[in-house]
Amino acid sequence: MISRRDLLRSAALTSVAMPFVSTGSFGQADNYPSRDIHAICGFPPGTGADIFVRMYGKKLQEATGRTVVVENKVGAFGNIATEAVAKSKPDGYTLFIAPGSSFLAAAPSMFKKLPFDPVNDFEHITTLSKLPFLLLVAADSPYKTVAELVEELKKRGDKGSYGSAANTGLISSELLKAHFGLKTEEVKYKDAGTLANDLIGGNLLFAHLDPAGSAGFIQSGKLRALATSAKDKFVSLPNIPSASEAGIGNSDIIAWWSVHVAKGTPKPILDKLEATFNKIAVDDEIKKFLANAGSDPFPGNSTMLKELLLKDIKAWAEYVKLAKIEPLG
Numbered sequence: 001m002i003s004r005r006d007l008l009r010s011a012a013l014t015s016v017a018m019p020f021v022s023t024g025s026f027g028q029a030d031n032y033p034s035r036d037i038h039a040i041c042g043f044p045p046g047t048g049a050d051i052f053v054r055m056y057g058k059k060l061q062e063a064t065g066r067t068v069v070v071e072n073k074v075g076a077f078g079n080i081a082t083e084a085v086a087k088s089k090p091d092g093y094t095l096f097i098a099p100g101s102s103f104l105a106a107a108p109s110m111f112k113k114l115p116f117d118p119v120n121d122f123e124h125i126t127t128l129s130k131l132p133f134l135l136l137v138a139a140d141s142p143y144k145t146v147a148e149l150v151e152e153l154k155k156r157g158d159k160g161s162y163g164s165a166a167n168t169g170l171i172s173s174e175l176l177k178a179h180f181g182l183k184t185e186e187v188k189y190k191d192a193g194t195l196a197n198d199l200i201g202g203n204l205l206f207a208h209l210d211p212a213g214s215a216g217f218i219q220s221g222k223l224r225a226l227a228t229s230a231k232d233k234f235v236s237l238p239n240i241p242s243a244s245e246a247g248i249g250n251s252d253i254i255a256w257w258s259v260h261v262a263k264g265t266p267k268p269i270l271d272k273l274e275a276t277f278n279k280i281a282v283d284d285e286i287k288k289f290l291a292n293a294g295s296d297p298f299p300g301n302s303t304m305l306k307e308l309l310l311k312d313i314k315a316w317a318e319y320v321k322l323a324k325i326e327p328l329g
Contacts, residue, residue: 033066039068053097063276085122110316123260131211134218136196145246157183174325235291
């Protein structure tokens with residue numbers, strides 16, 4: 001028989017424990033978001049990738065009625081921004097709107113040691129969009145096809161150079177080299193804007209850049225796109241040959257954008273974010289924005305995103321091995 005003392009003791013313990021369940025998860029979710037949200041961007045202000053983050057931030061602000069502050073944390077091929085999110089408070093107020101294919105999937109193969117675990121240090125919310133990188137040359141160069149560019153690169157041997165400013169662009173260029181047996185040397189850049197200017201100025205022979213950042217240069221007649229890095233044609237880039245169409249048989253590089261938060265963020269908040277971002281992914285303004293940026297909508301869910309991440313971590317390990325890239329220290 002339970003004594004009155006035991007019953008009161010049990011009730012007291014329950015009254016202490018219960019608030020942690022109700023207000024710790026569901027209470028937070030009911031009021032979420034109740035203040036400004038911070039979106040971490042791993043690229044400099046004004047770049048194509050920064051524009052992506054700000055556009056999604058704008059739509060999130062419209063959907064939630066809360067201010068979305070974009071914070072640019074640049075450096076180490078995105079590792080500084082990624083680490084900042086991994087170590088942030090798991091409350092849903094620090095978001096990572098990022099090219100997950102590069103910052104998370106590629107990172108384990110591109111670096112010997114990481115200050116974060118790309119799978120287990122995050123809650124993976126959903127995908128947003130996908131895009132290939134573009135193989136670009138200066139518009140005033142004589143190269144109008146991949147075959148013409150490759151012919152010149154073979155002539156120059158290790159005297160020729162290409163530029164890289166992101167993991168995806170680096171791998172795409174190294175796969176091009178591997179496929180055609182080229183010795184072209186890499187020149188690293190901290191940002192795509194400086195790289196594009198050097199490419200236009202004739203200091204580089206080619207580069208792979210994202211469509212959003214290079215669209216203005218292409219439209220103004222300063223850069224020419226010879227191919228995408230993807231095996232198949234992209235709906236948003238009907239006039240640019242795919243890698244397979246251009247004869248780059250080993251390339252099927254697709255960058256995908258996604259949303260992540262720190263591990264331990266309450267499930268109800270994750271569910272709210274997933275639902276909100278999936279509405280944003282097919283918003284008419286977003287679809288128009290993506291089409292102009294050479295990207296296709298790519299809505300998903302947390303399960304699909306995590307499966308994609310695990311799949312691409314393995315794929316990037318193969319890409320790095322095929323391209324004979326030495327991981328950075």
